[in-house]
Amino acid sequence: MxxxxxxxxxxxxxxxxxxxxxxxxxxxxxxxxxxxxxxxxxxxxxxxxxxxxxxxxxxxxxxxxxxxxxxxxxxxxxxxxxxxxxxxxxxxxxxxxxxxxxxxxxxxxxxxxxxxxxxxxxxxxxxxxxxxxxxxxxxxxxxxxxxxxxxxxxxxxxxxxxxxxxxxxxxxxxxxxxxxxxxxxxxxxxxxxxxxxxxxxxxxxxxxxxxxxxxxxxxxxxxxxxxxxxxxxxxxxRPARKPTRPVPHEDTAVGVVDRGGKLLLVRRPVDARLGGMWSFPGVVRRRGEATVRAAERSVLIALDVEVRACERIGVVPHAFTHVRATYHAVRCTLVSGEPREVGCDGWAWVAPHEVDAYALPVAQKKIFALAVASALPAPSG
Ligand code: SF4
CATH class of the missing domain: 1.10.340.30 (Hypothetical protein; domain 2)
Structure with a gap:
């Protein structure tokens, strides 16, 4: 035939x-x-x-x-x-x-x-x-x-x-x-x-x-x-349209740690989503968990340092193929410890003029811009 x-x-x-x-x-x-x-x-x-x-x-x-x-x-x-x-x-x-x-x-x-x-x-x-x-x-x-x-x-x-x-x-x-x-x-x-x-x-x-x-x-x-x-x-x-499946949603808390005008970025583990790219530390918020606590946890998991959340600086939505994410960016200050690569493949303090040297996914660039725009001016003198 x-x-x-x-x-x-x-x-x-x-x-x-x-x-x-x-x-x-x-x-x-x-x-x-x-x-x-x-x-x-x-x-x-x-x-x-x-x-x-x-x-x-x-x-x-x-x-x-x-x-x-x-x-x-x-x-x-x-x-x-x-x-x-x-x-x-x-x-x-x-x-x-x-x-x-x-x-x-x-x-x-x-x-x-x-x-x-x-x-x-x-x-x-x-x-x-x-x-x-x-x-x-x-x-x-x-x-x-x-x-x-x-x-x-x-x-x-x-x-x-x-x-x-x-x-x-x-x-x-x-x-x-x-x-x-x-x-x-x-x-x-x-x-x-x-x-x-x-x-x-x-x-x-x-x-x-x-x-x-x-x-x-x-x-x-x-x-x-x-x-x-x-x-x-x-x-x-032809072909018949397939019914669209609902796309799951996740809330991700993002820890934005600021030191002297530089922001703390991590390189994501190569086998993770967006593996090898640079991003802020982030975790999917647990059921019932406060966003600020999740943001503090994200930094601890990635870098083994204790931070304290001090202000929410904005929300960035992003649609991946299989999931819709909402990133909640929270500014944090370091309490104790020095960053170590415990849940990431690298870390760096990055000034705004240096960020173009790093490969950042679109949503993370938006978070970086939010963090810079909302930063208090550095104290003079
Ligand atoms: S192959 Fe496509 S464009 Fe060509 S006749 Fe069939 S439906 Fe029309």
């Missing part, structure tokens, strides 16, 4: 039986021709006929996960100024890497990419492995990333499925909730041929620019004649 099969009898105008039977070869050709004519110029895309640089392709694919193209453009170009080659990235410190990633979110992507690039530098003599299995064994490399890098950089017929491709396939097959296995099977069927990288990019580009989540522009679509959802008039309902 053709992978472009439908699950129910299509209403007129139905795809021609011959188009469905011969659908794959024709769809592949039309997708490639459409891609040649309509592809966007993106900084990580090699010009037609040129070979893509595996490091740049890999970097762009990691950045594009969970992030919009327009945002990635800025980060991508700035990144390459700082780390123009795989070797330059392999030699960089994690602090440097996270600083360049600062603001992009999902920092585990940066940590894993850095680890993987180091492995390539040392175990593969700086050459990105061209074998899919070897590449997939690197930290943070999943099936999607492997498909993208193998096909785009090395011309290997490796399939990929991302959110855009899933939507296109759900519509081509008029399936409200296609299983992952079916999606990858269809991608595997389409990808063989002389230009697997372009074919994969054509599918993603189609989803991003024509077969969009709302109001797909079917009149401009190169595979409209084999699209079962278009025939059935169900495009807007």
């Amino acid at each position: 053709s992978p472009l099969r439908t699950r129910r009898a299509p209403a007129a105008p139905a795809p021609r039986p011959s188009a469905l039977r011969d659908g794959i070869a024709g769809a592949r050709e039309r997708l490639l021709a459409w891609y040649d004519a309509h592809r966007r110029e993106l900084p990580w895309r090699a010009a037609a006929g040129e070979t893509a640089d595996p490091y740049r392709v890999w970097l762009s694919e990691v950045m594009l996960q969970q992030t919009r193209v327009e945002t990635v453009r800025r980060y991508y170009e700035r990144w390459l100024e700082r780390f123009p080659t795989l070797e330059a990235l392999a030699e960089a410190s994690l602090d440097d890497v996270l600083k360049q990633w600062e603001g992009l979110g999902y920092y585990s992507r940066a940590r894993n990419f850095h680890r993987a690039v180091r492995e390539v530098a040392y175990a593969y003599n700086g050459e990105v492995p061209t074998q899919p299995d070897a590449f997939r064994a690197l930290p943070g490399v999943g099936r999607y990333t492997a498909g993208a890098v193998m096909s785009i950089a090395f011309g290997r017929p490796e399939p990929l499925v991302d959110g855009n491709v899933r939507r296109v396939f759900a519509r081509l097959t008029d399936d409200p909730d296609p299983a992952d296995g079916q999606l990858w099977e269809l991608a595997e069927t389409l990808v063989p041929g002389s230009r697997p990288g372009d074919l994969n990019q054509a599918l993603m580009e189609l989803g991003a620019t024509v077969c969009t989540p709302r109001s797909p522009r079917c009149a401009e679509c190169p595979v409209a004649d084999v699209c079962a959802a278009r025939a059935a008039g169900t495009q807007d309902d």
